[in-house]
Amino acid sequence: MQRIGVFVCHCGTNIAGTVDVKKVVEMAAHEPGVVHAEDYAYMCSEAGQEKIHKAIKEKKLTGLVVCSCSPRMHETTFRNAAEKAGLNPYMVEIANIREHCSWIHKDMEEATEKAVILMRAAVAKVNLDAPLKPGESKVTKRALVIGGGIAGIQTALDIAEAGYPVDIVEKTPSIGGRMSQLDKTFPTLDCSSCILTPKMGEVNAHPLINIYTYSEVESVAGFVGDFTVEIRKKARSVDMNKCTGCGLCQEKCPSKKSLSEFNRGLSTRSAIYTPFAQAVPNVPVIDRDACIKFKTGKCGICSKVCQAGAIDYDQKDEIITEKYGAIVVATGFDMIKLDRYDEYAYSQSKDVITSLELERIMNAAGPTGGHLERLSDGKAPKEIVFIQCVGSRCADDRGKSYCSKICCMYTAKHAMLIRDKYPDTNVTVFYIDVRTPGKNFDEFYRRAVEDYGVNYIKGQVGKVIPQPNGKLLVQGADLIDSKQILKEADMVVLAAAIEPNEGVRKIATMLTASIDTNNFLTEAHAKLRPVESPTAGIFLSGVCQGPKDIPETVSQAGAAAVKAIGLLAKDKLLTNPCTAHSDELLCNGCSQCANVCPYGAITYEDKEVNDHGIRETRRIAVVNDALCQGCGACTVTCPSGAMDLQGFSNRQILAEVDAICR
Amino acid sequence: MQELINRAKELLADGTVARVLGWKAGDLPYNPEPAYFEKEEDFADFVYNGFCGANLSKYMIEASKLEGKTLVCLKPCDTYSFQELMKEHRVDRDKAYIIGVGCKGKLDIEKIKAMGIKGIKSISGAEIDDEAETLTIDTIYGEKSCAYKDAMLERCHVCKGKDHMIFDEIIGESKETKDADRFAEVEKIEAMSPEEKFAFFQKELSKCIRCNACRNVCPACSCRKCVFDSNKFDSAQKANVDSFEEKMFHIIRAFHVAGRCTDCGECSRVCPQGIPLHLFNRKFIKDINELYGEYQAGADLEPRTPLTDYRFEDAEPGIVAERG
Amino acid sequence: MKTEKNRAEMIKEISGVNPLKCMKCGKCSASCPSYNEMDIKPHQFVSYVINEDIESLVNSKSLWKCLSCFACVERCPRDVKPGKLIDAARQIVVRERGNTYLDPDEIPELIDPDTPQQLLVSAFRRYRR
């Protein structure tokens, strides 16, 4: 029989205001096993914990029930307090009488009655608790960063600077990400590549950072501290060690009609290519779908011109297997497809473009060499209309429910840059709200209006109407002046919503990291653990977690790095002891449990057992404690009840049921 | 039958198998029982006729632990159970020599008795070599007869088919006996009002004496120790009262075999109280077919069963209320 | 006489629209082909319903200028779809007062030999009960 102490917290008036705590203490004394019951204003305080300590020592308690706030809040606190007093921390159960009781009920009698029942259920559970000991697992002192944009670059640099090796896996042929596609950055208008390129170089040169470009994560196994990751290095068809990056192959390549991904399809590139001039690594890849050699077997010009002999048509995809202690996801974003927003005529006119396309047009390395011109006829636009919130803040399935956060600022930036460089070009912005929270952000937007004369109109655009003369008639609303506006424009720029990069759901699934309905990775706690995934050992960096701009991304990247470093700095990790166990005398060895285990933690062994005198060899399920995460799927699949979960055993849950229904 | 016996003797003699698992005649003309035959002279009692309903696949769990191979006679429907047991690593394929025996539908003595045929001395027409059209029954009141079909077990009217799913060789012919809709009875219950449903099952289950015959015969219910006999759930069996315990037992039993039950119908066949226990299993089978796609347990060796598998777009539990 | 609150509720019920979902982006008014003919603009219908000023709505000439062309319904990003509110207000007029915008006596003057039945049928449906 256990010797149980029940501690009822007032939480100031948070609990005591609605629950008669004295009554709960009084009722607790009648419960089986309870030898001590008391209440206190703040159980989680030093003084409260001292009371627990004292009672454990004096009354020789073997189990604790703390009636307080949610176990998600202070279970660890009370477990630690128990441990300090020499009690096994898993002999502690929490009755949640705050979030699940005092805060939601008003009637004192009702709330007290419920608190008593919750206390009873917890006592019933403790009565069946057994001391548990967490296992230990090692930490592989190496981190993986998935995604080589500014988020991944910053995280990798910070981790490497702390002395841990880092691998970056980047899907495209170069690191750099979205930021490398930008021309200028707000609110300071520095040139994007001027601040990014040095960082790319730094990553490339860092002795502890290893970059896998043109590579993807193929599979992830293991758990915090000990992940095993397979990385598919796609065949580049160019030997990274031999290539000097001279660029002659690209120049001579006869297949030049592929659309440049880097320039958002606004220009073409050769079949053998580096995405952009400052690419890291500066080693081209052959796009095998476009390459004449791969399509017809004839050509081979690049191989002929390459003096370094780096071209290797026979290269195969390579699978690299590596172990990591921590994984940082930095998979970034893309713009949504606009095929369901054709009222803006995006697919009908070349002069309706997205903001990211404008970014490329404005860039000196872009398709127009940095000249602002219409893609239809190359003429300089004199009248440009920007449309905000295209696909953002949308309640139906055409767009996204969230605010994309960066569009207000980059549109102000674009408007300002255009007005600055082309003063005779008029710029009109149709907006719903201008959202500029951030240091120097509103000032920046006001400058666009006040110093650069950008015309901001509050109201959406209903339709963009291409005219026979090549102009675009923009039909919008001016809600302040109560007018419907018809404006003839030469170019229309759409601030399309951003969304997490394609493929992130697949990665999240491999990592068993939670992901929300918009495909953003979920943080462990929205406020208190914003850069960690609920899955241990997985950290979040950049837009994969939610829309954010560059400074925020860099901050988060640093924060994710610190969290990863904190993990890598440990020599050992304690594992969750609430794992499944199979009773070898009851196990049928039927393999049903392994079918439902998401972690592959169950294997089968032929084991000699002594079943009440009968010795025989049986096929028995064995759970790997290090892999088991304690979900319990196996326990329900097991018909004989051989498989049970420590800390949430069948008998414990039934005892809670009984206590509640009593 | 003679062919079967000859072949069994031959395999015993040449050492291919160490024993034969079949049926031997009982004390009445209609109650043969499963038995091992290890020596030639044992075969004097060997029978295989229309009353050999027992599914021998479950016996192979124990037989798999014995030295040498066991020749087992499996009817087409028994082979589903055998494959399901293979899937669950409960029987050892290498320890079995399977003779797929022909089947023309198995007989239900209760049905014959229900026709008013009493005092049975002997029955002819039930041999496997017979045409299985008519039974001639010699009783102390004289000779009676009935159509073979009318005396068949319910399960044979909804037979899964005359093909053996797994075998080493086949002896004897099988016959298609299906002439009813497998789910008709379930549908009839589904159409009842909640009160009628409750009354129906209350009436049936109150007959249960918890003799565990259903559990013991069931090839899917083969746990070393049943949860209802262990302290894992504090659910050790209680005496029969007109209350919930029996429903719990039968629901959980059906749930534990859901997706694994081949619908062999042994539970209903052996129930001494005549409770139509297959109605539980078949309800699950019907739901599984409708919600997760047609599935026949034991038809293949794929490891995942419907309850250890899922689809993202599976129906929500609310569908139960929606379809009313 | 129904109160304004009742009538606002009625509009919400008939239309099935929750006007609180509106984020005041004005895309409805930007899309409306009849915008210039309307005294109360499509996006304003939403706030009139929220503010329970139904009397103004039922007296608005906008009710009779709306084409039911569903441009606002198609493009509304917030699932508010002001066209439905306008129709609901129109329903209140034709149901509540027996008030109509079209008198059968007017018809002969309005039609010509080519007028399709469809035109009359549609107009009657929208304009009167």
Added chain:
Amino acid sequence: MKYSYYPGCTLKNKAQDLDHYARISAEALGFELEEISEWQCCGGVYPLGTDEIATKLSSVRALNDAKEKGQDLVTLCSACHHVIKRVNDDMKNVDDIRTRANNYMALDEPYAGETKVLHYLEVLRDVIGFDELKKKVTNPLKGKKIGAYYGCLLLRPGKLMAFDDPENPKIMEDFIRALGAEPVIYPYRNECCGGYISLKEEDMSKEMCRKIEKSASGFGADMLITACPLCMYNLNKNNGDNLPVYYFTELLAEALGLKEEVEEQ
């Protein structure tokens, strides 16, 4: 192949061409339009009020008639199509409307949106196939530059009508291509012609039609096609006769070489 066919009021009268050419073309293309017996007018506009029942019943009758015959229901007129398709959606998805409508109708078996509603153009696209249609064209309309005028009702609301992209449709353009002519894409093809408003607000309708016509001719169209008698009326009445307007079925019959036969008869 046999379809239930709902012609609608105007096709029996002012828009006989639309109906007639559709029928003979169907025959030539190998499908049959079986007119629903005793159909009633759809009402011309879809009653938006969620509490409207009586005004939806005529559609339900037609839909149920098709269901009983086990046929898909084909329509031609944009307005009829719009109304019937949306009522069908209500019957399928809105419990309250389904229950109340069925209470009124007292059918042998309740109607719950089982019938599939197809526009004639959808039959051409999805059943016959435009490639197949192209093969059957004997008199290709070479050199004709045709603007498709969709109007509002066929396309919107896009999610319910599920006819084509409501902002950038292409079914009629593909149809025009199949007939051997050149489609002219112009931005006003899905803008409203004014619809029923032309009865009392002639000027509004005139302004709208003028925009449509100007846009179409600006992009080089020398004729327009439509599926709606009211669009046809408004456009004809308001365009200075610069741009002739045809029912799409008339051009279909012409391309299939059936028009002359008719005229000869």
Added chain:
Amino acid sequence: MSIEKNEEFRPKIVAFCCNWCSYAGADLAGSSRMSYSADVKIIRVPCSCRVNPMFILRAFERGADGVIMCGCHPGDCHYTSGNFYARRRMTLLFSMLDYIGVENGRTRVEWVSAAEGAKFSQTMHEFVDKITSLGKNVRLEDLRCRN
């Protein structure tokens, strides 16, 4: 003769909530002060897939009037796939209860994320109303278990 007290029916409701989503959702309902009936008592389980049909039947046997299970939304399970198995298990169990004549509103599954405090509270409101309208569970309670 004793006068029968006309006590208002107060249902006993057991709610199984997964630790990661629904229990957190219930916490959020609490910290947002979104009230629901005190008749609901929550049992924390690591995942909805930990809920054994035996637990549910046991609750009914011991006199519960309604049992609800909440878990992460399909696709969002902390353990990737637990709720998918739970969904199939509960669908079949509920169907069986319906089949043997138990009112089918007495059991429910609802997916509640950690962010859906309002949904949690709303769901509990609805469920309590439903159970109250169904009244006492007389079909499944084992009278021997009544104190």
